[in-house]
Amino acid sequence: MIRRLALLLVFAAPAVAQAQEIERNFAGSAQLDYLAVPSTIRARGLTFDGFTTELAVKLAVDFTDHFSANVKICYGCHGFETNMAYVDLRVADQLNFRVGRIVPSFGDFPLRHDPANHRANSKPLPYDMGRMLRRTELNMSIMPAPYVDNGVEVNGTQWFGDDAQLDYAVWGVSGFKGGADALDFDFVQSRSGSLYYVDNNSEPAVGGRVAFTTNFTDYVNATVGVSGNYGHYDPNAELSYLILGADLYLRLDALVLRAEYLMRRTEFAVGSEPEERFRYAFDPAKNFFIKDGFYVEAEYPLTPWFEIFGRFDGMRRSGNVTVNSPLRKESAVLRETLGVNLVIERGLRLKISGEYWDFSDFDDELAIHTGVTANF
Numbered sequence: 001m002i003r004r005l006a007l008l009l010v011f012a013a014p015a016v017a018q019a020q021e022i023e024r025n026f027a028g029s030a031q032l033d034y035l036a037v038p039s040t041i042r043a044r045g046l047t048f049d050g051f052t053t054e055l056a057v058k059l060a061v062d063f064t065d066h067f068s069a070n071v072k073i074c075y076g077c078h079g080f081e082t083n084m085a086y087v088d089l090r091v092a093d094q095l096n097f098r099v100g101r102i103v104p105s106f107g108d109f110p111l112r113h114d115p116a117n118h119r120a121n122s123k124p125l126p127y128d129m130g131r132m133l134r135r136t137e138l139n140m141s142i143m144p145a146p147y148v149d150n151g152v153e154v155n156g157t158q159w160f161g162d163d164a165q166l167d168y169a170v171w172g173v174s175g176f177k178g179g180a181d182a183l184d185f186d187f188v189q190s191r192s193g194s195l196y197y198v199d200n201n202s203e204p205a206v207g208g209r210v211a212f213t214t215n216f217t218d219y220v221n222a223t224v225g226v227s228g229n230y231g232h233y234d235p236n237a238e239l240s241y242l243i244l245g246a247d248l249y250l251r252l253d254a255l256v257l258r259a260e261y262l263m264r265r266t267e268f269a270v271g272s273e274p275e276e277r278f279r280y281a282f283d284p285a286k287n288f289f290i291k292d293g294f295y296v297e298a299e300y301p302l303t304p305w306f307e308i309f310g311r312f313d314g315m316r317r318s319g320n321v322t323v324n325s326p327l328r329k330e331s332a333v334l335r336e337t338l339g340v341n342l343v344i345e346r347g348l349r350l351k352i353s354g355e356y357w358d359f360s361d362f363d364d365e366l367a368i369h370t371g372v373t374a375n376f
Contacts (some may be wrong), residue, residue, distance in 0.1 A: 028057035029116030033351075033371035035131060040365060048077050048130045054115045056083065066090045074146075077130045081193065083148055094156040101197070102153055103146050105169035105209040106227040108247035108260055113145045114375075119341050121353050121369035124295035125313040125333070126245075126262040133357050133365055134333070137326050139184050141315065142262045142291050143229075143243055149173035150197055151204065163215040167225075168208070174198065175205030175231035176241065182234050183268040183322065184289075185241075205231025207243075223249040239267040256299045263292040278320045280329055289319025297337075307341040309353075327361055334358040339369075349373045 031054045037043035058072040072084035086100025103110060109127050112118050122131055127145035132138070151173030158166045177189040177200045189195050211225030229243040247260040267288045274282040295313035302308060316332040339353025355367040 023062040025060045026058070027060075027376065028055070029114045029373065029375040030055045031115035031121075031351075031371050031373040033115075033121050033131075033369055035121075036368045036370075037133070038366055038368065039363070043133075046133045046365070047135055052077050052131065056114050058084065078191070081148070081191065082197075083146060092156070094158050096155050098153040098155065101148060101150050102171070102173070103148055104151065104153060104171045104173055104207055104229070105155060106143065106147065106207060106229060106243075107209070107245045107262065108223075108225060108249060108258060110145045110147065115371075115373050116347075116349075116375035119299045119307060119309040119351070120297070120311060120337060120339060121351050121371045122337075122355070124260065124293075124297070124311065125315045125335060126260065126293035126295060133367065134359065134362060137362075138315070138317065138331075138333070140187055142264045142293050143245075144187060148191065149175070150199075165213045167211045167213070169210075170206075170208040172204040172206050174200075175203075176233045178233045178239065180235050181269045181271065182239060184266060185233055200235050201232055201237040203232065203237050205229060211247075219251075219253045221251050223247075233266075234269070239269060241266045254301055257297070259294070259296045261292070261294045263290065265290055277322060279323050279325065280320050282320065286320070289317060291315065291317045305343040307343070309337075309339050309341070311335075311337040313337075330360075332360045347375045 043049040055075040074083040090096045128141045129144040153171035155169035207229035209227040213223040215221040227245040250257040293315035297311035299309040314334040342350040351371040357365040
């Protein structure tokens with residue numbers, strides 16, 4: 001029903017907007033990417049290799065200077081999803097209320113998660129989703145992007161002169177989900193419409209972000225941000241999680257540098273026989289694991305049609321594991337990425353990148369991406 005309503009709004013709203021003379025904007029982006037893993041003959045067991053398509057289309061309608069609505073539909077390896085369906089009521093620059101299905105403000109990368117908004121074919125490891133290698137063994141990343149949920153957010157911007165601004169956001173959403181006897185998040189349950197877009201434990205998760213931006217000159221500016229998210233993910237609201245993040249953006253003329261660090265502390269169910277369930281001696285005071293990760297990346301246009309980028313990222317999991325897990329008490333992965341973007345036409349790019357994956361518990365792998373991205 002939600003999907004049908006969203007599609008109806010996408011096609012019907014332009015006519016309504018014309019009748020009421022309200023402002024509207026329709027935009028989107030798409031990427032077709034081919035992933036090959038030449039170090040493994042058949043990589044289907046490691047990741048979603050071969051062709052995948054990412055598509056996002058968004059309709060924004062400004063009814064008045066203070067009231068607007070956004071609907072966004074995305075398509076990926078998970079099929080069609082409602083990525084946004086919310087309304088904004090802006091009282092002032094410093095106070096805006098957002099209600100509906102939202103992408104809660106957290107970190108830097110989720111602000112540009114659509115494939116046309118970043119130069120790499122893949123997402124940074126802390127935010128990666130279905131295309132990371134060994135995604136099943138690692139249960140994906142720390143906070144797969146985009147993180148979409150039902151809830152409310154209050155945000156705003158305060159300017160200090162013409163060269164500095166403070167952005168803030170606080171929000172409450174349904175939160176991540178898992179089973180009653182869970183060892184970690186169930187990301188399918190957390191985002192799948194087939195399991196209903198509803199809260200599973202009758203309490204919200206809360207979070208927020210604060211970022212400060214300074215324009216030093218016309219050619220140099222920087223943003224520093226911190227984010228947090230806390231909630232329970234099991235039906236009984238007994239297993240908690242805490243996600244913390246810090247990010248840095250720096251522009252030096254045409255050179256863009258980004259860095260981000262995320263950490264998630266997740267409690268897991270002990271079970272009636274922990275000595276049989278876990279591989280290592282169980283400590284009742286440590287019924288949790290820590291998953292943290294980082295990325296550092298740079299991008300630079302050598303010519304108007306040829307851009308280069310590089311990224312170094314990694315992720316680590318520390319804590320007890322089940323007896324049948326392929327991971328150790330501390331497991332890690334590091335990745336090095338180099339790539340180029342060829343600007344074919346305005347809004348149309350060819351993306352090529354190579355990735356070297358260094359696993360602590362598995363054989364190292366080489367991955368090659370070739371993709372075409374368009375925004376409209």
